Amino acid sequence: MFKTLKNKFSTVEWSWIMQDWANSVYSLMITTAIFPIFYKAMTDAAGIADADSTAYLGYANSIGTIFVGVLAPFLGTSADYRGVRKPLFTVGTLIGIFAVLAMIFVPTGNWNLLLVLYVLSAIGFGIANIFYDSSLLDATTDERLDLVSSAGYGFGYIGSVIPFLIFMVIQLSGIFSATTTVNIGFIITAVWWFVFTIPYWKNVHQTHYLERTEGIVKTTLDSLKVSLSELKKYPHIYLFLIGYFFYIDGVGTIIRMATSVGTDLGLSANQLIIMLLVVQIVAFPCSIIYGTLAKRFGNRTMLFFGIGTYIVICLMALGIRTFNDFLVLAVLVGTAQGGIQALSRSYFGQIIPKEKTNQFFGFYNIFGKFSSVLGTTILAIVSQQTGNSLNGVFAIIVQFIIGAFFLYKSKPKETN
Structure with missing residues:
Protein backbone atom coordinates (compact mmCIF):
# COMPACT_ATOMS: atom_id res chain seq x y z
CA MET A 1 0.00 0.00 0.00
CA PHE A 2 2.82 2.40 0.91
CA LYS A 3 4.59 1.63 -2.37
CA THR A 4 1.40 2.27 -4.32
CA LEU A 5 0.89 5.57 -2.53
CA LYS A 6 4.51 6.55 -3.07
CA ASN A 7 4.28 5.88 -6.80
CA LYS A 8 1.06 7.86 -7.08
CA PHE A 9 2.96 11.16 -7.01
CA SER A 10 6.18 12.39 -8.57
CA THR A 11 9.14 13.62 -6.52
CA VAL A 12 8.20 17.24 -7.14
CA GLU A 13 4.56 16.57 -6.22
CA TRP A 14 5.60 14.81 -3.02
CA SER A 15 7.89 17.73 -2.17
CA TRP A 16 4.97 20.13 -2.57
CA ILE A 17 2.67 17.90 -0.51
CA MET A 18 5.29 17.60 2.23
CA GLN A 19 5.31 21.37 2.66
CA ASP A 20 1.67 21.11 3.76
CA TRP A 21 2.81 18.30 6.06
CA ALA A 22 5.49 20.69 7.36
CA ASN A 23 3.58 23.91 7.93
CA SER A 24 0.38 22.37 9.30
CA VAL A 25 2.26 21.76 12.54
CA TYR A 26 2.08 25.51 13.11
CA SER A 27 -1.69 25.61 12.69
CA LEU A 28 -2.27 22.95 15.32
CA MET A 29 0.62 23.36 17.76
CA ILE A 30 0.83 27.16 17.84
CA THR A 31 -2.47 28.57 16.63
CA THR A 32 -4.76 26.23 18.53
CA ALA A 33 -2.76 24.18 21.04
CA ILE A 34 0.35 24.91 23.08
CA PHE A 35 0.65 28.65 22.50
CA PRO A 36 -2.86 29.53 23.75
CA ILE A 37 -2.36 27.27 26.78
CA PHE A 38 1.00 28.84 27.60
CA TYR A 39 -0.30 32.35 26.94
CA LYS A 40 -3.32 31.86 29.19
CA ALA A 41 -1.13 30.49 31.97
CA MET A 42 1.10 33.54 31.70
CA THR A 43 -1.79 36.03 31.73
CA ASP A 44 -3.38 34.21 34.68
CA ALA A 45 -0.12 34.56 36.59
CA ALA A 46 -0.09 38.27 35.72
CA GLY A 47 -3.59 38.70 37.12
CA ILE A 48 -5.26 39.40 33.76
CA ALA A 49 -8.97 38.54 33.73
CA ASP A 50 -9.88 35.54 31.54
CA ALA A 51 -12.19 37.53 29.27
CA ASP A 52 -9.55 40.25 28.82
CA SER A 53 -6.73 37.83 27.98
CA THR A 54 -8.97 36.07 25.47
CA ALA A 55 -9.84 39.45 23.97
CA TYR A 56 -6.15 40.39 23.64
CA LEU A 57 -5.47 37.12 21.83
CA GLY A 58 -8.41 37.85 19.55
CA TYR A 59 -7.02 41.28 18.74
CA ALA A 60 -3.58 39.75 18.06
CA ASN A 61 -5.10 37.27 15.60
CA SER A 62 -6.93 40.10 13.87
CA ILE A 63 -3.77 42.22 13.56
CA GLY A 64 -1.76 39.37 12.05
CA THR A 65 -4.52 38.40 9.63
CA ILE A 66 -5.19 41.97 8.49
CA PHE A 67 -1.48 42.54 7.88
CA VAL A 68 -1.19 39.44 5.68
CA GLY A 69 -4.54 40.15 4.01
CA VAL A 70 -3.50 43.66 2.99
CA LEU A 71 -0.22 42.36 1.59
CA ALA A 72 -1.78 39.33 -0.13
CA PRO A 73 -2.66 40.90 -3.52
CA PHE A 74 0.75 42.54 -3.82
CA LEU A 75 2.67 39.46 -2.72
CA GLY A 76 0.52 37.22 -4.91
CA THR A 77 1.22 39.35 -7.96
CA SER A 78 4.94 39.53 -7.23
CA ALA A 79 5.02 35.72 -7.02
CA ASP A 80 4.33 35.60 -10.76
CA TYR A 81 7.67 37.25 -11.54
CA ARG A 82 10.80 35.24 -12.20
CA GLY A 83 13.07 34.58 -9.23
CA VAL A 84 10.77 36.21 -6.67
CA ARG A 85 8.58 33.41 -5.33
CA LYS A 86 11.03 31.15 -3.51
CA PRO A 87 13.08 33.91 -1.79
CA LEU A 88 9.91 35.51 -0.39
CA PHE A 89 8.56 32.10 0.58
CA THR A 90 11.81 31.49 2.46
CA VAL A 91 11.63 34.86 4.21
CA GLY A 92 8.08 34.17 5.41
CA THR A 93 8.92 30.64 6.53
CA LEU A 94 12.01 31.72 8.48
CA ILE A 95 10.15 34.61 10.14
CA GLY A 96 7.56 32.10 11.35
CA ILE A 97 10.09 29.51 12.51
CA PHE A 98 12.38 31.93 14.35
CA ALA A 99 9.43 33.70 15.98
CA VAL A 100 8.31 30.33 17.39
CA LEU A 101 11.83 29.57 18.64
CA ALA A 102 12.07 33.04 20.22
CA MET A 103 9.05 32.22 22.39
CA ILE A 104 11.35 29.94 24.39
CA PHE A 105 13.31 32.94 25.64
CA VAL A 106 10.37 35.12 26.72
CA PRO A 107 10.83 36.03 30.41
CA THR A 108 8.25 34.64 32.80
CA GLY A 109 5.26 36.95 33.04
CA ASN A 110 6.06 38.96 29.89
CA TRP A 111 2.86 38.04 28.09
CA ASN A 112 3.00 41.20 25.97
CA LEU A 113 6.24 40.09 24.30
CA LEU A 114 4.84 36.59 23.88
CA LEU A 115 1.85 38.03 22.03
CA VAL A 116 4.10 40.13 19.77
CA LEU A 117 6.09 37.03 18.81
CA TYR A 118 2.84 35.20 18.14
CA VAL A 119 1.74 37.93 15.73
CA LEU A 120 5.12 37.78 13.97
CA SER A 121 4.90 34.00 13.65
CA ALA A 122 1.37 34.28 12.22
CA ILE A 123 2.53 36.88 9.69
CA GLY A 124 5.44 34.67 8.61
CA PHE A 125 3.17 31.64 8.31
CA GLY A 126 0.60 33.60 6.28
CA ILE A 127 3.16 35.10 3.92
CA ALA A 128 4.81 31.72 3.29
CA ASN A 129 1.46 30.15 2.47
CA ILE A 130 0.70 32.77 -0.19
CA PHE A 131 3.74 31.61 -2.15
CA TYR A 132 3.20 27.95 -1.30
CA ASP A 133 -0.32 28.04 -2.72
CA SER A 134 0.79 29.83 -5.87
CA SER A 135 3.52 27.24 -6.50
CA LEU A 136 1.03 24.40 -7.06
CA LEU A 137 1.14 24.96 -10.82
CA ASP A 138 4.92 24.54 -10.69
CA ALA A 139 4.62 21.21 -8.90
CA THR A 140 2.20 19.35 -11.13
CA THR A 141 0.15 19.39 -14.33
CA ASP A 142 -3.26 20.93 -14.95
CA GLU A 143 -4.86 17.49 -15.00
CA ARG A 144 -3.50 16.60 -11.55
CA LEU A 145 -4.13 19.89 -9.75
CA ASP A 146 -7.16 18.63 -7.80
CA LEU A 147 -5.45 15.35 -6.86
CA VAL A 148 -2.23 16.96 -5.62
CA SER A 149 -4.00 19.85 -3.87
CA SER A 150 -6.33 17.45 -2.03
CA ALA A 151 -3.41 15.24 -1.06
CA GLY A 152 -1.63 18.24 0.46
CA TYR A 153 -4.75 19.09 2.42
CA GLY A 154 -5.14 15.53 3.69
CA PHE A 155 -1.50 14.97 4.58
CA GLY A 156 -1.51 18.31 6.35
CA TYR A 157 -3.88 16.82 8.94
CA ILE A 158 -1.60 13.83 9.45
CA GLY A 159 1.51 16.01 9.51
CA SER A 160 0.10 18.07 12.33
CA VAL A 161 -1.16 15.14 14.40
CA ILE A 162 2.18 13.28 14.61
CA PRO A 163 4.19 16.06 16.36
CA PHE A 164 1.09 16.83 18.40
CA LEU A 165 1.01 13.22 19.64
CA ILE A 166 4.72 13.42 20.49
CA PHE A 167 4.06 16.54 22.51
CA MET A 168 1.03 14.93 24.12
CA VAL A 169 3.10 11.95 25.29
CA ILE A 170 5.68 14.31 26.80
CA GLN A 171 2.91 16.35 28.43
CA LEU A 172 1.17 13.34 29.95
CA SER A 173 4.42 11.74 31.13
CA GLY A 174 5.03 14.55 33.60
CA ILE A 175 8.80 14.14 33.24
CA PHE A 176 9.42 17.84 32.70
CA SER A 177 8.09 20.99 34.30
CA ALA A 178 5.19 22.76 32.61
CA THR A 179 7.44 25.51 31.23
CA THR A 180 10.02 23.06 29.91
CA THR A 181 7.31 20.96 28.30
CA VAL A 182 5.92 24.00 26.49
CA ASN A 183 9.41 24.98 25.32
CA ILE A 184 9.91 21.46 23.97
CA GLY A 185 6.64 21.94 22.07
CA PHE A 186 7.96 25.14 20.51
CA ILE A 187 11.18 23.35 19.50
CA ILE A 188 9.26 20.41 18.00
CA THR A 189 7.14 22.83 15.98
CA ALA A 190 10.09 24.82 14.63
CA VAL A 191 12.23 21.78 13.80
CA TRP A 192 9.35 19.87 12.17
CA TRP A 193 8.42 22.91 10.09
CA PHE A 194 12.02 23.49 8.95
CA VAL A 195 13.04 19.89 8.25
CA PHE A 196 10.01 18.96 6.16
CA THR A 197 10.29 22.21 4.18
CA ILE A 198 13.70 21.10 2.85
CA PRO A 199 12.19 18.91 0.07
CA TYR A 200 10.19 21.92 -1.12
CA TRP A 201 13.28 24.14 -1.15
CA LYS A 202 15.21 21.45 -3.00
CA ASN A 203 12.74 20.21 -5.60
CA VAL A 204 9.96 22.74 -6.25
CA HIS A 205 11.17 25.36 -8.70
CA GLN A 206 9.37 28.20 -10.40
CA THR A 207 8.61 27.08 -13.97
CA HIS A 208 5.77 29.51 -14.75
CA TYR A 209 6.70 33.16 -14.49
CA LEU A 210 6.69 36.62 -16.00
CA GLU A 211 9.88 38.53 -16.64
CA ARG A 212 10.40 41.25 -14.06
CA THR A 213 9.03 44.70 -14.82
CA GLU A 214 9.20 48.04 -13.08
CA GLY A 215 6.37 49.20 -10.86
CA ILE A 216 5.01 45.97 -9.39
CA VAL A 217 2.76 47.90 -6.98
CA LYS A 218 1.22 49.94 -9.82
CA THR A 219 0.79 46.80 -11.91
CA THR A 220 -1.00 45.09 -9.03
CA LEU A 221 -3.36 48.03 -8.47
CA ASP A 222 -4.15 48.23 -12.19
Whole structure:
Protein backbone atom coordinates (compact mmCIF):
# COMPACT_ATOMS: atom_id res chain seq x y z
CA MET A 1 0.00 0.00 0.00
CA PHE A 2 2.82 2.40 0.91
CA LYS A 3 4.59 1.63 -2.37
CA THR A 4 1.40 2.27 -4.32
CA LEU A 5 0.89 5.57 -2.53
CA LYS A 6 4.51 6.55 -3.07
CA ASN A 7 4.28 5.88 -6.80
CA LYS A 8 1.06 7.86 -7.08
CA PHE A 9 2.96 11.16 -7.01
CA SER A 10 6.18 12.39 -8.57
CA THR A 11 9.14 13.62 -6.52
CA VAL A 12 8.20 17.24 -7.14
CA GLU A 13 4.56 16.57 -6.22
CA TRP A 14 5.60 14.81 -3.02
CA SER A 15 7.89 17.73 -2.17
CA TRP A 16 4.97 20.13 -2.57
CA ILE A 17 2.67 17.90 -0.51
CA MET A 18 5.29 17.60 2.23
CA GLN A 19 5.31 21.37 2.66
CA ASP A 20 1.67 21.11 3.76
CA TRP A 21 2.81 18.30 6.06
CA ALA A 22 5.49 20.69 7.36
CA ASN A 23 3.58 23.91 7.93
CA SER A 24 0.38 22.37 9.30
CA VAL A 25 2.26 21.76 12.54
CA TYR A 26 2.08 25.51 13.11
CA SER A 27 -1.69 25.61 12.69
CA LEU A 28 -2.27 22.95 15.32
CA MET A 29 0.62 23.36 17.76
CA ILE A 30 0.83 27.16 17.84
CA THR A 31 -2.47 28.57 16.63
CA THR A 32 -4.76 26.23 18.53
CA ALA A 33 -2.76 24.18 21.04
CA ILE A 34 0.35 24.91 23.08
CA PHE A 35 0.65 28.65 22.50
CA PRO A 36 -2.86 29.53 23.75
CA ILE A 37 -2.36 27.27 26.78
CA PHE A 38 1.00 28.84 27.60
CA TYR A 39 -0.30 32.35 26.94
CA LYS A 40 -3.32 31.86 29.19
CA ALA A 41 -1.13 30.49 31.97
CA MET A 42 1.10 33.54 31.70
CA THR A 43 -1.79 36.03 31.73
CA ASP A 44 -3.38 34.21 34.68
CA ALA A 45 -0.12 34.56 36.59
CA ALA A 46 -0.09 38.27 35.72
CA GLY A 47 -3.59 38.70 37.12
CA ILE A 48 -5.26 39.40 33.76
CA ALA A 49 -8.97 38.54 33.73
CA ASP A 50 -9.88 35.54 31.54
CA ALA A 51 -12.19 37.53 29.27
CA ASP A 52 -9.55 40.25 28.82
CA SER A 53 -6.73 37.83 27.98
CA THR A 54 -8.97 36.07 25.47
CA ALA A 55 -9.84 39.45 23.97
CA TYR A 56 -6.15 40.39 23.64
CA LEU A 57 -5.47 37.12 21.83
CA GLY A 58 -8.41 37.85 19.55
CA TYR A 59 -7.02 41.28 18.74
CA ALA A 60 -3.58 39.75 18.06
CA ASN A 61 -5.10 37.27 15.60
CA SER A 62 -6.93 40.10 13.87
CA ILE A 63 -3.77 42.22 13.56
CA GLY A 64 -1.76 39.37 12.05
CA THR A 65 -4.52 38.40 9.63
CA ILE A 66 -5.19 41.97 8.49
CA PHE A 67 -1.48 42.54 7.88
CA VAL A 68 -1.19 39.44 5.68
CA GLY A 69 -4.54 40.15 4.01
CA VAL A 70 -3.50 43.66 2.99
CA LEU A 71 -0.22 42.36 1.59
CA ALA A 72 -1.78 39.33 -0.13
CA PRO A 73 -2.66 40.90 -3.52
CA PHE A 74 0.75 42.54 -3.82
CA LEU A 75 2.67 39.46 -2.72
CA GLY A 76 0.52 37.22 -4.91
CA THR A 77 1.22 39.35 -7.96
CA SER A 78 4.94 39.53 -7.23
CA ALA A 79 5.02 35.72 -7.02
CA ASP A 80 4.33 35.60 -10.76
CA TYR A 81 7.67 37.25 -11.54
CA ARG A 82 10.80 35.24 -12.20
CA GLY A 83 13.07 34.58 -9.23
CA VAL A 84 10.77 36.21 -6.67
CA ARG A 85 8.58 33.41 -5.33
CA LYS A 86 11.03 31.15 -3.51
CA PRO A 87 13.08 33.91 -1.79
CA LEU A 88 9.91 35.51 -0.39
CA PHE A 89 8.56 32.10 0.58
CA THR A 90 11.81 31.49 2.46
CA VAL A 91 11.63 34.86 4.21
CA GLY A 92 8.08 34.17 5.41
CA THR A 93 8.92 30.64 6.53
CA LEU A 94 12.01 31.72 8.48
CA ILE A 95 10.15 34.61 10.14
CA GLY A 96 7.56 32.10 11.35
CA ILE A 97 10.09 29.51 12.51
CA PHE A 98 12.38 31.93 14.35
CA ALA A 99 9.43 33.70 15.98
CA VAL A 100 8.31 30.33 17.39
CA LEU A 101 11.83 29.57 18.64
CA ALA A 102 12.07 33.04 20.22
CA MET A 103 9.05 32.22 22.39
CA ILE A 104 11.35 29.94 24.39
CA PHE A 105 13.31 32.94 25.64
CA VAL A 106 10.37 35.12 26.72
CA PRO A 107 10.83 36.03 30.41
CA THR A 108 8.25 34.64 32.80
CA GLY A 109 5.26 36.95 33.04
CA ASN A 110 6.06 38.96 29.89
CA TRP A 111 2.86 38.04 28.09
CA ASN A 112 3.00 41.20 25.97
CA LEU A 113 6.24 40.09 24.30
CA LEU A 114 4.84 36.59 23.88
CA LEU A 115 1.85 38.03 22.03
CA VAL A 116 4.10 40.13 19.77
CA LEU A 117 6.09 37.03 18.81
CA TYR A 118 2.84 35.20 18.14
CA VAL A 119 1.74 37.93 15.73
CA LEU A 120 5.12 37.78 13.97
CA SER A 121 4.90 34.00 13.65
CA ALA A 122 1.37 34.28 12.22
CA ILE A 123 2.53 36.88 9.69
CA GLY A 124 5.44 34.67 8.61
CA PHE A 125 3.17 31.64 8.31
CA GLY A 126 0.60 33.60 6.28
CA ILE A 127 3.16 35.10 3.92
CA ALA A 128 4.81 31.72 3.29
CA ASN A 129 1.46 30.15 2.47
CA ILE A 130 0.70 32.77 -0.19
CA PHE A 131 3.74 31.61 -2.15
CA TYR A 132 3.20 27.95 -1.30
CA ASP A 133 -0.32 28.04 -2.72
CA SER A 134 0.79 29.83 -5.87
CA SER A 135 3.52 27.24 -6.50
CA LEU A 136 1.03 24.40 -7.06
CA LEU A 137 1.14 24.96 -10.82
CA ASP A 138 4.92 24.54 -10.69
CA ALA A 139 4.62 21.21 -8.90
CA THR A 140 2.20 19.35 -11.13
CA THR A 141 0.15 19.39 -14.33
CA ASP A 142 -3.26 20.93 -14.95
CA GLU A 143 -4.86 17.49 -15.00
CA ARG A 144 -3.50 16.60 -11.55
CA LEU A 145 -4.13 19.89 -9.75
CA ASP A 146 -7.16 18.63 -7.80
CA LEU A 147 -5.45 15.35 -6.86
CA VAL A 148 -2.23 16.96 -5.62
CA SER A 149 -4.00 19.85 -3.87
CA SER A 150 -6.33 17.45 -2.03
CA ALA A 151 -3.41 15.24 -1.06
CA GLY A 152 -1.63 18.24 0.46
CA TYR A 153 -4.75 19.09 2.42
CA GLY A 154 -5.14 15.53 3.69
CA PHE A 155 -1.50 14.97 4.58
CA GLY A 156 -1.51 18.31 6.35
CA TYR A 157 -3.88 16.82 8.94
CA ILE A 158 -1.60 13.83 9.45
CA GLY A 159 1.51 16.01 9.51
CA SER A 160 0.10 18.07 12.33
CA VAL A 161 -1.16 15.14 14.40
CA ILE A 162 2.18 13.28 14.61
CA PRO A 163 4.19 16.06 16.36
CA PHE A 164 1.09 16.83 18.40
CA LEU A 165 1.01 13.22 19.64
CA ILE A 166 4.72 13.42 20.49
CA PHE A 167 4.06 16.54 22.51
CA MET A 168 1.03 14.93 24.12
CA VAL A 169 3.10 11.95 25.29
CA ILE A 170 5.68 14.31 26.80
CA GLN A 171 2.91 16.35 28.43
CA LEU A 172 1.17 13.34 29.95
CA SER A 173 4.42 11.74 31.13
CA GLY A 174 5.03 14.55 33.60
CA ILE A 175 8.80 14.14 33.24
CA PHE A 176 9.42 17.84 32.70
CA SER A 177 8.09 20.99 34.30
CA ALA A 178 5.19 22.76 32.61
CA THR A 179 7.44 25.51 31.23
CA THR A 180 10.02 23.06 29.91
CA THR A 181 7.31 20.96 28.30
CA VAL A 182 5.92 24.00 26.49
CA ASN A 183 9.41 24.98 25.32
CA ILE A 184 9.91 21.46 23.97
CA GLY A 185 6.64 21.94 22.07
CA PHE A 186 7.96 25.14 20.51
CA ILE A 187 11.18 23.35 19.50
CA ILE A 188 9.26 20.41 18.00
CA THR A 189 7.14 22.83 15.98
CA ALA A 190 10.09 24.82 14.63
CA VAL A 191 12.23 21.78 13.80
CA TRP A 192 9.35 19.87 12.17
CA TRP A 193 8.42 22.91 10.09
CA PHE A 194 12.02 23.49 8.95
CA VAL A 195 13.04 19.89 8.25
CA PHE A 196 10.01 18.96 6.16
CA THR A 197 10.29 22.21 4.18
CA ILE A 198 13.70 21.10 2.85
CA PRO A 199 12.19 18.91 0.07
CA TYR A 200 10.19 21.92 -1.12
CA TRP A 201 13.28 24.14 -1.15
CA LYS A 202 15.21 21.45 -3.00
CA ASN A 203 12.74 20.21 -5.60
CA VAL A 204 9.96 22.74 -6.25
CA HIS A 205 11.17 25.36 -8.70
CA GLN A 206 9.37 28.20 -10.40
CA THR A 207 8.61 27.08 -13.97
CA HIS A 208 5.77 29.51 -14.75
CA TYR A 209 6.70 33.16 -14.49
CA LEU A 210 6.69 36.62 -16.00
CA GLU A 211 9.88 38.53 -16.64
CA ARG A 212 10.40 41.25 -14.06
CA THR A 213 9.03 44.70 -14.82
CA GLU A 214 9.20 48.04 -13.08
CA GLY A 215 6.37 49.20 -10.86
CA ILE A 216 5.01 45.97 -9.39
CA VAL A 217 2.76 47.90 -6.98
CA LYS A 218 1.22 49.94 -9.82
CA THR A 219 0.79 46.80 -11.91
CA THR A 220 -1.00 45.09 -9.03
CA LEU A 221 -3.36 48.03 -8.47
CA ASP A 222 -4.15 48.23 -12.19
CA SER A 223 -4.83 44.49 -12.26
CA LEU A 224 -7.16 44.71 -9.25
CA LYS A 225 -9.06 47.55 -10.90
CA VAL A 226 -9.61 45.51 -14.06
CA SER A 227 -10.63 42.45 -12.08
CA LEU A 228 -13.14 44.43 -10.00
CA SER A 229 -14.68 45.73 -13.21
CA GLU A 230 -14.97 42.15 -14.49
CA LEU A 231 -16.48 40.95 -11.23
CA LYS A 232 -19.48 43.26 -11.64
CA LYS A 233 -20.59 41.15 -14.60
CA TYR A 234 -21.05 38.08 -12.36
CA PRO A 235 -23.32 38.90 -9.38
CA HIS A 236 -23.51 35.25 -8.26
CA ILE A 237 -19.73 35.25 -7.85
CA TYR A 238 -19.41 38.39 -5.73
CA LEU A 239 -22.45 37.38 -3.67
CA PHE A 240 -20.75 34.06 -2.93
CA LEU A 241 -17.51 35.83 -1.99
CA ILE A 242 -19.40 38.02 0.48
CA GLY A 243 -21.06 34.97 2.02
CA TYR A 244 -17.77 33.05 2.00
CA PHE A 245 -16.05 35.87 3.87
CA PHE A 246 -18.63 35.79 6.65
CA TYR A 247 -18.91 32.05 7.22
CA ILE A 248 -15.25 31.13 6.67
CA ASP A 249 -14.31 33.98 9.01
CA GLY A 250 -16.48 32.32 11.65
CA VAL A 251 -14.81 28.96 10.99
CA GLY A 252 -11.36 30.53 11.34
CA THR A 253 -12.36 32.27 14.55
CA ILE A 254 -13.44 29.03 16.22
CA ILE A 255 -10.23 27.31 15.08
CA ARG A 256 -8.05 30.08 16.50
CA MET A 257 -9.92 30.81 19.72
CA ALA A 258 -11.19 27.40 20.89
CA THR A 259 -8.26 26.68 23.18
CA SER A 260 -8.37 30.10 24.80
CA VAL A 261 -12.10 29.77 25.44
CA GLY A 262 -11.56 26.28 26.87
CA THR A 263 -8.97 27.64 29.27
CA ASP A 264 -11.47 30.27 30.43
CA LEU A 265 -13.83 27.40 31.26
CA GLY A 266 -11.22 25.87 33.53
CA LEU A 267 -10.19 22.96 31.31
CA SER A 268 -6.75 21.58 32.09
CA ALA A 269 -3.91 21.50 29.58
CA ASN A 270 -4.34 17.73 29.18
CA GLN A 271 -8.06 18.10 28.51
CA LEU A 272 -7.40 20.78 25.90
CA ILE A 273 -4.83 18.58 24.20
CA ILE A 274 -7.29 15.68 24.06
CA MET A 275 -9.97 17.98 22.68
CA LEU A 276 -7.71 19.29 19.90
CA LEU A 277 -6.61 15.78 19.00
CA VAL A 278 -10.25 14.75 18.66
CA VAL A 279 -10.85 17.62 16.23
CA GLN A 280 -7.91 16.58 14.03
CA ILE A 281 -8.80 12.88 14.02
CA VAL A 282 -12.45 13.54 13.16
CA ALA A 283 -11.66 16.22 10.56
CA PHE A 284 -9.59 14.03 8.23
CA PRO A 285 -12.22 11.37 7.36
CA CYS A 286 -15.10 13.84 7.54
CA SER A 287 -13.51 16.09 4.92
CA ILE A 288 -13.42 13.07 2.61
CA ILE A 289 -17.02 12.17 3.51
CA TYR A 290 -18.11 15.72 2.66
CA GLY A 291 -16.56 15.35 -0.77
CA THR A 292 -18.33 12.02 -1.33
CA LEU A 293 -21.70 13.36 -0.19
CA ALA A 294 -21.25 16.43 -2.39
CA LYS A 295 -21.31 14.16 -5.45
CA ARG A 296 -24.73 12.91 -4.40
CA PHE A 297 -26.38 15.97 -2.84
CA GLY A 298 -24.38 18.80 -4.40
CA ASN A 299 -21.78 21.25 -3.12
CA ARG A 300 -24.26 23.90 -2.05
CA THR A 301 -26.30 21.46 0.01
CA MET A 302 -23.23 20.27 1.90
CA LEU A 303 -22.02 23.84 2.41
CA PHE A 304 -25.37 24.71 3.98
CA PHE A 305 -25.05 21.59 6.11
CA GLY A 306 -21.61 22.69 7.28
CA ILE A 307 -22.80 26.21 8.06
CA GLY A 308 -25.77 24.74 9.92
CA THR A 309 -23.37 22.63 11.99
CA TYR A 310 -21.49 25.75 13.04
CA ILE A 311 -24.73 27.52 13.93
CA VAL A 312 -25.52 24.59 16.23
CA ILE A 313 -22.01 24.87 17.71
CA CYS A 314 -22.55 28.58 18.50
CA LEU A 315 -25.91 27.82 20.14
CA MET A 316 -24.51 24.94 22.18
CA ALA A 317 -21.59 27.11 23.34
CA LEU A 318 -23.92 28.92 25.73
CA GLY A 319 -24.63 25.68 27.57
CA ILE A 320 -21.06 24.40 27.97
CA ARG A 321 -20.30 23.49 31.56
CA THR A 322 -18.01 20.43 31.52
CA PHE A 323 -15.19 18.85 29.56
CA ASN A 324 -17.65 16.38 28.06
CA ASP A 325 -19.72 19.29 26.76
CA PHE A 326 -16.64 20.75 25.14
CA LEU A 327 -15.74 17.35 23.69
CA VAL A 328 -19.11 17.15 21.94
CA LEU A 329 -18.47 20.52 20.36
CA ALA A 330 -14.97 19.39 19.34
CA VAL A 331 -16.48 16.44 17.47
CA LEU A 332 -18.98 18.74 15.74
CA VAL A 333 -16.20 21.13 14.73
CA GLY A 334 -14.20 18.20 13.36
CA THR A 335 -17.09 16.97 11.25
CA ALA A 336 -17.49 20.30 9.46
CA GLN A 337 -14.08 22.01 9.53
CA GLY A 338 -12.32 20.26 6.66
CA GLY A 339 -15.41 19.73 4.53
CA ILE A 340 -16.58 23.34 4.50
CA GLN A 341 -13.11 24.58 3.55
CA ALA A 342 -12.60 22.04 0.77
CA LEU A 343 -16.08 22.37 -0.74
CA SER A 344 -15.96 26.17 -0.67
CA ARG A 345 -12.95 26.05 -2.97
CA SER A 346 -14.43 23.48 -5.33
CA TYR A 347 -17.82 25.22 -5.46
CA PHE A 348 -16.16 28.51 -6.32
CA GLY A 349 -14.30 26.73 -9.11
CA GLN A 350 -17.64 25.54 -10.50
CA ILE A 351 -19.34 28.95 -10.65
CA ILE A 352 -16.55 31.06 -12.14
CA PRO A 353 -15.89 31.33 -15.89
CA LYS A 354 -13.18 28.80 -16.65
CA GLU A 355 -11.25 31.19 -18.90
CA LYS A 356 -10.88 33.57 -15.92
CA THR A 357 -9.87 31.04 -13.26
CA ASN A 358 -6.66 32.73 -12.10
CA GLN A 359 -8.21 36.18 -12.03
CA PHE A 360 -11.19 35.16 -9.91
CA PHE A 361 -9.28 32.84 -7.61
CA GLY A 362 -7.20 35.91 -6.77
CA PHE A 363 -10.31 37.40 -5.15
CA TYR A 364 -11.07 34.12 -3.43
CA ASN A 365 -7.60 34.05 -1.88
CA ILE A 366 -7.85 37.65 -0.70
CA PHE A 367 -11.11 36.92 1.09
CA GLY A 368 -9.55 33.76 2.53
CA LYS A 369 -6.53 35.64 3.84
CA PHE A 370 -8.86 37.95 5.78
CA SER A 371 -10.60 35.01 7.47
CA SER A 372 -10.99 35.25 11.26
CA VAL A 373 -10.57 39.03 11.38
CA LEU A 374 -14.17 40.01 12.01
CA GLY A 375 -14.98 37.01 14.17
CA THR A 376 -11.99 37.31 16.48
CA THR A 377 -12.74 41.00 16.94
CA ILE A 378 -16.43 40.35 17.70
CA LEU A 379 -15.51 37.54 20.09
CA ALA A 380 -12.95 39.76 21.80
CA ILE A 381 -15.30 42.72 22.24
CA VAL A 382 -18.27 40.65 23.46
CA SER A 383 -16.03 38.66 25.82
CA GLN A 384 -14.69 41.86 27.37
CA GLN A 385 -18.06 43.56 27.63
CA THR A 386 -19.86 40.57 29.16
CA GLY A 387 -16.95 39.01 31.04
CA ASN A 388 -17.75 35.64 29.46
CA SER A 389 -15.92 34.30 26.40
CA LEU A 390 -18.75 31.84 25.65
CA ASN A 391 -20.95 34.84 24.88
CA GLY A 392 -18.30 35.85 22.38
CA VAL A 393 -18.52 32.45 20.69
CA PHE A 394 -22.31 32.74 20.52
CA ALA A 395 -22.05 36.23 19.02
CA ILE A 396 -20.34 35.00 15.86
CA ILE A 397 -23.49 33.02 15.00
CA VAL A 398 -24.56 36.12 13.07
CA GLN A 399 -21.66 35.55 10.66
CA PHE A 400 -22.86 32.06 9.77
CA ILE A 401 -26.42 33.31 9.27
CA ILE A 402 -25.25 36.12 6.99
CA GLY A 403 -22.94 33.71 5.17
CA ALA A 404 -25.80 31.28 4.56
CA PHE A 405 -28.00 34.10 3.25
CA PHE A 406 -25.46 35.25 0.68
CA LEU A 407 -24.65 31.65 -0.28
CA TYR A 408 -28.37 31.19 -1.00
CA LYS A 409 -28.49 34.42 -3.03
CA SER A 410 -25.39 33.42 -5.01
CA LYS A 411 -27.03 30.46 -6.75
CA PRO A 412 -26.35 30.81 -10.48
CA LYS A 413 -29.21 30.03 -12.85
CA GLU A 414 -27.41 27.06 -14.34
CA THR A 415 -26.77 25.43 -10.91
CA ASN A 416 -29.21 22.69 -9.85
